[in-house]
Amino acid sequence: MSIQTLSDTTSLAPISKEEVGELPFYIAATGPASGPRWTLKHDDAFAVVDSLGDMGAAAAGPNGLFFEDTRFLSRLELLVNGQQPLLLGSNIRDDNSMLSVDLTNPDFLIDGKIVLQKDLLHISRTFFLWRGTAYVRLAVSNHADRPIGLSLSLLYGSDFADLFEVRGMRRAHRGSAERRTNGKDIVSLAYRGLDGITRTTTLTFDPPPPELSASEATYRLDLAPGQMQPIYLAIGCNAAERQQAKPFLKGLLEARRELRVRARDTTSVETSNEVLNEMLCQSAADLQMLMTETPQGRYPYAGIPWYSTTFGRDGLITALQMLWCDPSVARGVLRRLAAYQATRTDPASDAEPGKILHEMRGGEMAALGEVPFARYYGSVDSTPLFVLLAGLYAERTGDLGTVKALWSAIEAALAWIDGPGDPDGDGFIEYCRATELGLANQGWKDSFDAVFHADGPLAEGRIALAEVQGYVFAAKRSIGRCARRLGRVEQADRLEAEARRLAERFETAFWCPDIGSYALALDGHKEQCRVATSNAGQLLFTGIVRPDRAAEVAAGLLGPRFFSGWGIRTVAQGQARYNPMSYHNGSVWPHDNALIALGLARYGFKQAVDQLFKGLFDAASYMDLRRLPELFCGFRRQANRGPTLYPVACSPQAWASATPFSLIEAALGLELDPERDEIRLRNPRLPSFLDEVTLRNLRLAETRVDITIRRHRHDVSIEIARQQGEAQVAIVSSR
Structure with a gap:
């Protein structure tokens, strides 16, 4: 009996296509799981970022900004004085409308000596999606008792990979890409696909960075004690270069208003x-x-x-x-x-x-x-x-x-x-x-x-x-x-x-x-x-x-x-x-x-x-x-x-x-019957970890009702807290 170890890779036979079935569409797991990720989506755009708010800064994982099954941004990395900032914490709003990331500076050393100790700068990074555009706000605050000068850089790029490429499929041929700046505040990343369609990512900076290239924007900041400097970035997918993105705050308010209307x-x-x-x-x-x-x-x-x-x-x-x-x-x-x-x-x-x-x-x-x-x-x-x-x-x-x-x-x-x-x-x-x-x-x-x-x-x-x-x-x-x-x-x-x-x-x-x-x-x-x-x-x-x-x-x-x-x-x-x-x-x-x-x-x-x-x-x-x-x-x-x-x-x-x-x-056991104008609870029962459930704005035709169901061991009672309309609400017992 011979034993084959996993390290003996030369003797491992490749898996045949028949063994994996629809191999081209199999989602491969070829390495360790990626770190924590945050997800945002609005209509046909979605973004997956790491816990620092970066895309593509760490290996593995489908990070990026995607639109209509194409990755429009594969890299967006924030550096402070050429170093990755330290993570304080990140979280997404309860309604999924916005990601907030709190960062600070690491210790900066020159010749082995600390010239700026950690935790003096607070960098707030806010991110949301709306109508094919990713909106980013950076707010850099100085909490030291003296002025601080620093460089803040954003590195970016796009592979314009098809989603199936991101999943692991390889292609023999791809289209052509170009990158260019347009004025002092706009970068255009474009890809001419083999399908004849040009896909464009437009990055618009406000204020314009002193140094701007097709892959990096750098700001030189001199912050007085207590001073905060905001920087805005709008990343449009297939947006016209000079199409004006909404201001950050106005876009955020409209996106939240839209969410409320959808859930009404x-x-x-x-x-x-x-x-x-x-x-x-x-x-x-x-x-x-x-x-x-x-x-x-x-x-x-x-x-x-x-x-x-x-x-x-x-x-x-x-x-x-x-x-x-x-x-x-x-x-x-x-x-x-x-x-x-x-x-x-x-x-x-x-x-x-x-x-x-x-x-x-x-x-x-x-x-x-x-x-x-x-x-x-x-x-x-x-x-x-x-x-x-x-x-x-x-x-x-x-x-x-x-x-x-x-x-x-x-x-x-x-x-x-x-x-x-x-x-x-x-x-x-x-x-x-x-x-x-x-x-x-x-x-x-x-x-x-x-x-x-x-x-x-x-x-x-x-x-x-x-x-x-x-x-x-x-x-x-x-x-x-x-x-x-x-x-x-x-x-x-x-x-x-x-x-x-x-x-x-x-x-x-x-x-x-x-x-x-x-x-x-x-x-x-x-x-x-x-x-x-x-x-x-x-x-x-x-x-x-x-x-x-x-x-x-x-x-x-x-x-x-x-x-x-x-x-x-x-x-x-x-x-x-x-x-x-x-x-x-x-x-x-x-x-x-x-x-x-x-x-x-x-x-x-x-x-x-x-x-x-x-x-x-x-x-x-x-x-x-x-x-x-x-x-x-x-x-x-x-x-x-x-x-x-x-x-x-x-x-x-x-x-x-x-x-x-x-x-x-x-x-x-919910049953809603507009023909009889009845809301029925058939054999209702709440599990042991649940004493009470309230349904608000339960709708049947023109009726709106709020119902509270309470558990009494193996039975329940109902209370109608509010009702607009004539529908009947009843408990029905049956085998």
């Missing part, structure tokens, strides 16, 4: 638990930051840094999670995805008429076809989720006008589900990528190795995922009810009958008595992938599960093989490819748990909802900013230790940020 009609949640309040406030702020104004309305971009763009599945699920507290998000998502619905067959983008977008990108590599994601339709679940959201939006709001306007898109989506989505006509929708460049797996677990058989081999051929059949079932039922309200009685009857037949076929084809759950998928030979996965929990969310089997599924999900103590793993411990450090085969995804919690509530398993809610709450209590990330590792919970983080998880990510609101919805 959203229901807010306050509880008796301060840690949960911090978690909810952070989630609300992250969701507002990720919202992007598009021509079709607000859209939650999926996550930072890798997914800050329109993703179909992510936007749809986030809108579903937020439907009870902010249905306007669903309206924007539905309109935008309808606008980009596929109308023709295109194998390169996995497009077929009626399919809903998976992802769209605005970078150079997408424009050139080096990646297939300019408009990419390689997801099997976005289309049924679109139909489902449309039906649930109509039920939540009574806004039949919007649904009527979308009806042709809904019917096209239904035609794809029953047509190209089911090429063999067996009643299940399936996927198989149209080209080798596309994603190998096209459900939400889209890693190359996420769909496999009980003994480990990967599933092959056209794959029918379990939860996707549930999405179709729920979609046809919800849009069938909507069709009936629109007077389309015959279509409603047909959709409801199709849903019933699908549920019957599904039980026969997917139930696995030996694992007490549903198969992960059927492969191309209609063989079951008999693997215990969290996909079955999402089936509870859709309502396709037979009641007599729901209890067995729920018990398994909350048992020790699945439940880590922090949440439900994607794959149960002991399965062939289980790995608690993997992306999809044993990790814990908050949004997955959120949908499972809603499913548990649907079937009346409120004690299980309590357990899941507490696990995720406890996990968030250990997280930086109380922010739930995209995912974390599935290691078993240990006393006096927090959960293990996943190194390249997006944070924030939209559907993870929406998770606390789904947990509140599941715990309270």
